[in-house]
Amino acid sequence: MLRDAIRSLAEAKIAPYAAAVDEEARFPREALDALVSSDLHAVHVPESYGGAGADALATVIVIEEVARVCASSSLIPAVNKLGSLPVILSGSEDLKKKYLGPLAKGDGMFSYCLSEPDAGSDAAGMKTKAVRDGDFYVLNGVKRWITNAGESEYYTVMAVTDPTKRSKGISAFVVEKSDEGVSFGAPEKKLGIKGSPTREVYLDNVRIPADRMIGEEGTGFATAMKTLDHTRITIAAQALGIAQGALDYAKGYVRERKQFGKAIADFQGIQFMLADMAMKIEAARALTYQAAAKSERGDSDLTFQGAAAKCFASDVAMEVTTGRRPAPRRLRLHPRLPGRAHDARRQDHPDLRGHEPGPAHRDGTQPAVGPASKRRGTAAQREAPGVAPGASRCAVSRSCAGERPLRRTSECHRATP
Numbered sequence: 369m370l371r372d373a374i375r376s377l378a379e380a381k382i383a384p385y386a387a388a389v390d391e392e393a394r395f396p397r398e399a400l401d402a403l404v405s406s407d408l409h410a411v412h413v414p415e416s417y418g419g420a421g422a423d424a425l426a427t428v429i430v431i432e433e434v435a436r437v438c439a440s441s442s443l444i445p446a447v448n449k450l451g452s453l454p455v456i457l458s459g460s461e462d463l464k465k466k467y468l469g470p471l472a473k474g475d476g477m478f479s480y481c482l483s484e485p486d487a488g489s490d491a492a493g494m495k496t497k498a499v500r501d502g503d504f505y506v507l508n509g510v511k512r513w514i515t516n517a518g519e520s521e522y523y524t525v526m527a528v529t530d531p532t533k534r535s536k537g538i539s540a541f542v543v544e545k546s547d548e549g550v551s552f553g554a555p556e557k558k559l560g561i562k563g564s565p566t567r568e569v570y571l572d573n574v575r576i577p578a579d580r581m582i583g584e585e586g587t588g589f590a591t592a593m594k595t596l597d598h599t600r601i602t603i604a605a606q607a608l609g610i611a612q613g614a615l616d617y618a619k620g621y622v623r624e625r626k627q628f629g630k631a632i633a634d635f636q637g638i639q640f641m642l643a644d645m646a647m648k649i650e651a652a653r654a655l656t657y658q659a660a661a662k663s664e665r666g667d668s669d670l671t672f673q674g675a676a677a678k679c680f681a682s683d684v685a686m687e688v689t690t691g692r693r694p695a696p697r698r699l700r701l702h703p704r705l706p707g708r709a710h711d712a713r714r715q716d717h718p719d720l721r722g723h724e725p726g727p728a729h730r731d732g733t734q735p736a737v738g739p740a741s742k743r744r745g746t747a748a749q750r751e752a753p754g755v756a757p758g759a760s761r762c763a764v765s766r767s768c769a770g771e772r773p774l775r776r777t778s779e780c781h782r783a784t785p
């Protein structure tokens with residue numbers, strides 16, 4: 369039921385804009401509006417703060433279904449969770465009330481600011497500083513590759529409060545877009561997921577009240593890493609949705625395309641390929657859902673399981689969409705050098721070239737696999753058989769009339785792979 373509701377919404381209200389969003393490299397405003405109006409933009413926010421109270425598995429299913437039609441749009445629910453989880457995990461009650469309510473209502477998105485120009489995998493090597501000044505902290509520094517930067521109202525920012533202690537001298541803060549001294553760089557020119565802006569965030573003498581610190585001073589790095597443990601799964605979900613969308617598109621095409629007087633779907637070689645894709649997607653789904661269950665339970669092996677799910681699902685998405693694995697070494701080693709969007713051979717990577725490094729693979733499972741899986745066309749956004757572009761049905765409102773579309777999976781939805 370949950371999956372059906374989200375799929376209907378995604379196909380009716382998100383898919384029709386996905387190709388244009390990617391081609392024009394513009395933020396998917398239509399998707400944000402559709403997700404907000406259905407309470408699906410930040411489903412992880414607990415009910416006590418006005419959210420839908422979705423558990424980790426339900427959140428994964430939302431992201432997966434949105435990614436199935438538009439990879440850029442899937443980063444709305446995914447990064448809202450990434451950005452706000454530090455507050456949920458470690459924030460004071462006041463901070464939770466102040467920021468989770470507006471997030472749940474759709475008044476502002478959240479982004480997550482850990483990486484810096486010289487601090488990627490080595491996130492503890494960050495240079496952004498926060499200096500205490502009475503009842504305030506003053507932040508200075510540059511955060512790089514921040515997803516949805518400029519679009520989000522709220523930013524969890526990790527900054528050094530004690531340079532002598534390395535990771536134990538890092539603290540986390542909530543910074544608002546409207547704080548004086550906050551500005552943004554130009555959007556990165558990416559190979560795909562172009563609808564989700566990735567920009568630098570500049571902090572120039574940003575003076576914020578001390579009570580915007582998340583948790584105790586010096587605990588920010590631990591909170592950031594714990595957050596990543598729970599959110600690698602959301603990127604696995606994105607990759608899974610991309611792979612499923614590609615398979616669904618392919619299934620439609622092979623039934624339509626005729627050669628030698630019959631649909632190419634009738635050729636056994638084609639059937640082998642589709643079966644192989646479906647098999648690998650199911651394996652990725654099983655790993656991802658298992659990791660989501662571990663996230664919900666707080667299992668001790670979550671770090672490994674989440675990283676494994678993210679890495680495996682990303683590789684499957686690459687293989688399903690390009691027929692090759694793993695990603696080319698060149699992109700893995702320096703995935704976002706200026707101009708790379710121009711020198712890569714675009715014609716042979718259907719938008720998924722470059723599952724790029726994701727936030728801090730500290731466990732080292734496979735550092736070079738990450739959040740930026742991408743695909744331009746999907747079953748629904750192009751000429752998918754049976755789905756008229758722009759079709760305006762909305763099963764969320766039809767099937768959920770009078771009800772919230774989401775509750776905890778364990779209570780009322782059986783999420784079947």
Ligand SMILES: Cc1cc2nc3c(=O)[nH]c(=O)nc-3n(C[C@H](O)[C@H](O)[C@H](O)COP(=O)(O)OP(=O)(O)OC[C@H]3O[C@@H](n4cnc5c(N)ncnc54)[C@H](O)[C@@H]3O)c2cc1C
Nearest residue numbers: 482483488489513514515700724725726727728735736740
């Ligand atoms: C599209 C996109 C969106 C992003 N969004 C965000 C965001 O919202 N917030 C945020 O904070 N960050 C974000 N990032 C940044 C991301 O977290 C970093 O890219 C990631 O941490 C890797 O850092 P790096 O790119 O600097 O690679 P580097 O750390 O420079 O690594 C380069 C290469 O060296 C390898 N390597 C590094 N260290 C080791 C090691 N110890 N052992 C073996 N190999 C190693 C890596 O695997 C990689 O192949 C985003 C990145 C991208 C591409």
